[in-house]
Amino acid sequence: MNTLTETVSETKHHIPFETIASEKLTPVRKSAIDTFNNIGFPTSKDEDWKYLDLSPIKNTPFNHRAAACTNLTASEIEKYKIAGTDAVTLVFVNGVYCAELSTPHKADTFSIEFIETDNALQWFGKLAATEHQPFIALNTAFHHEGLFIHIKKGMEVKQTIHLLHLNDARQEAVAAHPRNLVVAENNSKVQIIATYHSLNHFPSLTNSVIEFFVGENAFVEYDVKQDENEKALQINQVYAQQKRNSVFDISTVTIGGKLVRNNLHIELAEPGCTAHLNGLTVAGENQTVDNHTLVDHASPNCESFQLYKNILDDDAHGVFNGKIFVRQDAQKTNAFQSSKNVLLSDNAVMNAKPQLEIYADDVKCSHGATTGQLDEEALFYFRSRGIGKKDALALLNYAFAGDVIEKINNDAMKADLLKQLAQKLRTDIEFEV
Amino acid sequence: MLSIKNLKANIEDKEILKGLNLEINPGEVHAIMGPNGSGKSTLASVLAGRDEYDVTGGEVVFKGEDILELSPEDRARKGIFLAFQYPIEIPGVSNANFMKTAVNEVRKSKGLAPLDSKEFLKLMREKMQLVQVDKTMTQRSVNEGFSGGEKKRNEIFQMAMLEPELGILDETDSGLDIDALRIVSDGVNALRDGKRSFIVITHYQRLLDYIVPDFVHVLYKGRIVKSGTKELALELEEKGYDWIKEEVEI
Ligand SMILES: Nc1ncnc2c1ncn2[C@@H]1O[C@H](COP(=O)(O)OP(=O)(O)OP(=O)(O)O)[C@@H](O)[C@H]1O
Numbered sequence: 001m002n003t004l005t006e007t008v009s010e011t012k013h014h015i016p017f018e019t020i021a022s023e024k025l026t027p028v029r030k031s032a033i034d035t036f037n038n039i040g041f042p043t044s045k046d047e048d049w050k051y052l053d054l055s056p057i058k059n060t061p062f063n064h065r066a067a068a069c070t071n072l073t074a075s076e077i078e079k080y081k082i083a084g085t086d087a088v089t090l091v092f093v094n095g096v097y098c099a100e101l102s103t104p105h106k107a108d109t110f111s112i113e114f115i116e117t118d119n120a121l122q123w124f125g126k127l128a129a130t131e132h133q134p135f136i137a138l139n140t141a142f143h144h145e146g147l148f149i150h151i152k153k154g155m156e157v158k159q160t161i162h163l164l165h166l167n168d169a170r171q172e173a174v175a176a177h178p179r180n181l182v183v184a185e186n187n188s189k190v191q192i193i194a195t196y197h198s199l200n201h202f203p204s205l206t207n208s209v210i211e212f213f214v215g216e217n218a219f220v221e222y223d224v225k226q227d228e229n230e231k232a233l234q235i236n237q238v239y240a241q242q243k244r245n246s247v248f249d250i251s252t253v254t255i256g257g258k259l260v261r262n263n264l265h266i267e268l269a270e271p272g273c274t275a276h277l278n279g280l281t282v283a284g285e286n287q288t289v290d291n292h293t294l295v296d297h298a299s300p301n302c303e304s305f306q307l308y309k310n311i312l313d314d315d316a317h318g319v320f321n322g323k324i325f326v327r328q329d330a331q332k333t334n335a336f337q338s339s340k341n342v343l344l345s346d347n348a349v350m351n352a353k354p355q356l357e358i359y360a361d362d363v364k365c366s367h368g369a370t371t372g373q374l375d376e377e378a379l380f381y382f383r384s385r386g387i388g389k390k391d392a393l394a395l396l397n398y399a400f401a402g403d404v405i406e407k408i409n410n411d412a413m414k415a416d417l418l419k420q421l422a423q424k425l426r427t428d429i430e431f432e433v
Numbered sequence: 434m435l436s437i438k439n440l441k442a443n444i445e446d447k448e449i450l451k452g453l454n455l456e457i458n459p460g461e462v463h464a465i466m467g468p469n470g471s472g473k474s475t476l477a478s479v480l481a482g483r484d485e486y487d488v489t490g491g492e493v494v495f496k497g498e499d500i501l502e503l504s505p506e507d508r509a510r511k512g513i514f515l516a517f518q519y520p521i522e523i524p525g526v527s528n529a530n531f532m533k534t535a536v537n538e539v540r541k542s543k544g545l546a547p548l549d550s551k552e553f554l555k556l557m558r559e560k561m562q563l564v565q566v567d568k569t570m571t572q573r574s575v576n577e578g579f580s581g582g583e584k585k586r587n588e589i590f591q592m593a594m595l596e597p598e599l600g601i602l603d604e605t606d607s608g609l610d611i612d613a614l615r616i617v618s619d620g621v622n623a624l625r626d627g628k629r630s631f632i633v634i635t636h637y638q639r640l641l642d643y644i645v646p647d648f649v650h651v652l653y654k655g656r657i658v659k660s661g662t663k664e665l666a667l668e669l670e671e672k673g674y675d676w677i678k679e680e681v682e683i
C-alpha cells in the first residue's frame with residue numbers, strides 16, 4: 001500500500017477505473033488527477049490551511065478504493081439513524097452508495113440516480129471546481145457511485161432525506177470520497193441531513209463534496225452531524241448556489257473526529273436570497289476542527305446570517321474563518337456573522353477570523369468574535385442553588401451550545417443533536433427539551 | 434442555628450469584614466441595615482460560599498457544623514439560600530429546568546428520590562402562586578430580560594421551591610413596586626414556620642413593617658455595631674446613621 005501522494009502519482013500513469021460503471025467521467029477524473037499532481041497538498045504556508053497539520057493525511061497509506069458496503073448488516077447501521085423520522089436513508093459505506101442498506105425510495109416529489117448520468121453531468125462540478133482545491137481534485141478523481149438527488153419543480157419532499165456516511169476502516173486505512181449532488185427545482189422544498197460516522201482500527205479519511213443548486217423560491221435545509229471517532233480525518237466541502245428568493249439553511253455540528261475541516265461556499269447568485277449558516281463544535285482531547293465559510297453576495301437584496309460556536313476542552317483547537325464577499329452590484333445586502341467560543345481548559349486554542357470584502361456601498365454588515373472562559377458568576381449562581389460544579393458547567397455549556405441547535409428546523413434532527421449534546425457534555429441531568 | 438464568631442474576610446487583600454459576631458436561633462428573623470459599602474453583601478456572599486472572598490479569621494457554625502470549608506453547593510444542600518442583590522441572567526436555561534435540577538440535587542443530598550415531572554409541576558404551581566409568578570416567567574430563561582422587580586420576585590420563588598432553613602435576602606425589596614413588595618413579603622411570611630430563619634438585608638424600614646424582624650442590627654465598617662429590636666429600624670429611619678457612626682468612632 002502506498003501513501004496518498006504516491007497513489008496519485010501512480011495513477012497518473014495508470015488509472016484503474018475498471019470498477020466504475022460509466023466511462024463518462026474518465027476525462028474529468030484524469031484532469032483532476034493532473035490538477036492534484038500540479039498543486040499537491042496544501043502546506044502551512046497556504047493562508048487558507050495554515051492552522052491545520054495535514055501530515056496524518058499525507059503520510060497514511062490509505063486505500064482509496066476500499067470495498068463498498070463491506071460486510072455490514074442493516075442492524076449495524078440502525079444505530080446511526082435519526083430517531084423519530086421516517087427518513088429516506090441513503091447509506092454510503094467508504095463513500096460508495098450501498099443500496100442493500102438504504103431505504104427503497106420511490107416518490108413523486110424527487111428522484112435519485114447515480115451521479116454519472118447525463119442528467120447529473122449537466123450540473124456536476126459546476127460549483128466545486130478543482131483549480132486550487134487539492135481535496136476537491138482528489139474527490140473528483142476518486143469518487144465512486146455518488147448520488148444525484150433531484151427535487152422536482154413545485155414539490156415539497158415530506159420525508160427527510162438522510163445521507164448516512166460510514167467509513168469502515170477496521171481492516172485497513174481507508175479514504176472515502178463521497179460525492180453527491182442536489183438540485184432543488186423552482187418552488188421546491190426539502191430537508192436533507194448528513195451524518196458522518198466511522199469504524200476504526202486504522203485511520204480513515206472522509207473527503208466529502210456535495211453541491212446544491214437551489215432554484216427560485218426553493219427552500220433547502222441541510223443539517224450535518226460529524227460524529228466520526230478519534231482516528232478519523234475529514235475534509236468536508238459544501239457548495240451551494242441560490243437562485244432568486246430562495247432559502248438555503250445549513251447547520252454543521254461537529255462532535256467527533258481527530259481533524260475536521262469544513263469548507264462552506266455559498267453563492268447568493270440572484271436577488272432576494274436568504275442563507276443561514278450555523279455551526280457548533282464541541283471538542284476535546286487533541287481534536288482540531290476548522291470551519292471556513294465563504295458567503296458570496298453576488299446580487300442585491302440578499303441576506304446571510306452566520307452563527308458559529310465552539311466549546312473547546314483539553315488540547316482542542318478550533319478555527320473559524322468567515323469570509324463575506326459583497327460584490328459591487330449587491331446593494332441592500334444584509335450580512336451578519338458571529339463567532340462565540342468558550343475555552344474550558346488553559347490548553348485549548350481558538351482562532352477566529354472574520355474577513356469582509358465589501359465593494360457595494362449600501363450594505364449592512366456586521367461581525368463579532370468572542371472567546372472566553374467559563375462564566376464564574378453564572379457558575380456561582382447555579383452552585384448557590386445546590387447544583388454541583390460539574391452539573392452547573394454541563395447546564396451552562398448545554399445552554400450555550402443549544403442556542404445553535406435550536407436554529408435547526410428539522411425537529412427529529414434537533415432532538416437527536418440535543419440528546420447527543422447532553423451526553424457529550426457528560427451530564428446525567430434530565431433535560432426537558 | 435447559625436453562629437458567626439469574629440468573622441474576618443478580605444477581598445483582593447482589602448479587609449471588608451473585621452470581626453463580625455451574630456447568633457441566630459431557629460425561627461428568628463434578623464434584619465441587617467447599614468450604610469452603603471459597609472459589608473452587608475460581603476457577609477451574605479461569604480455565608481453562601483463565594484470563593485472570591487478570603488476568610489482570614491473567625492468561624493461560621495450552621496446547625497452545629499463549621500461550614501467555611503464547604504462548597505457553595507454543599508451549603509445550599511444543607512439549607513442556606515441567598516437571594517441575590519443583583520441576580521444574573523442565564524440565557525438558554527429555562528427557569529423550570531433550572532429549578533428542577535436544583536430541587537432534585539438538594540433532594541438527592543438528603544437521600545430523597547428525585548421528583549418526577551408531574552410532582553415537580555405540582556410543587557412549582559403551588560410556589561408560583563405564593564409569589565404570584567406566572568407561567569411565562571418559568572418558561573423563560575433564568576432572569577433573561579426580566580425587569581428588576583421580576584428578578585427579585587424570581588429569587589423568592591426559588592427560595593420557596595428550595596425550602597431552605599436559612600434564607601438570606603440581600604435587598605430583595607429594592608426595585609419592587611408597592612404591590613410586589615407586599616406580595617414578596619407575604620411569600621416570605623408564609624415560609625415562616627417557627628423553625629426557618631431569615632437574614633433580611635435592607636435599607637428601608639418599610640419592608641420591616643411587612644416582614645417583622647425579631648432583631649435589627651447595624652453593620653458598619655465590617656462589624657455589627659448596634660443591635661436592637663424592630664424599634665431600632667424606626668429610629669434609623671428617622672435619624673440616619675450619623676449618630677451611630679459617632680458612637681462607634683468614640
Ligand atoms: N470584587 C470587589 N473588589 C473590590 N472591592 C470590593 C469587591 N466587592 C466588594 N468590594 C468592596 O467591599 C465593600 C463592601 O461591599 P458590600 O457589597 O459588601 O457592601 P454593602 O454593605 O452590601 O453595600 P450596599 O448597601 O451598597 O449594597 C465596598 O467598599 C465594596 O466596594
Ligand SMILES: [Mg+2]
Pocket residue numbers: 473474475518603604
Ligand atoms: Mg449590598
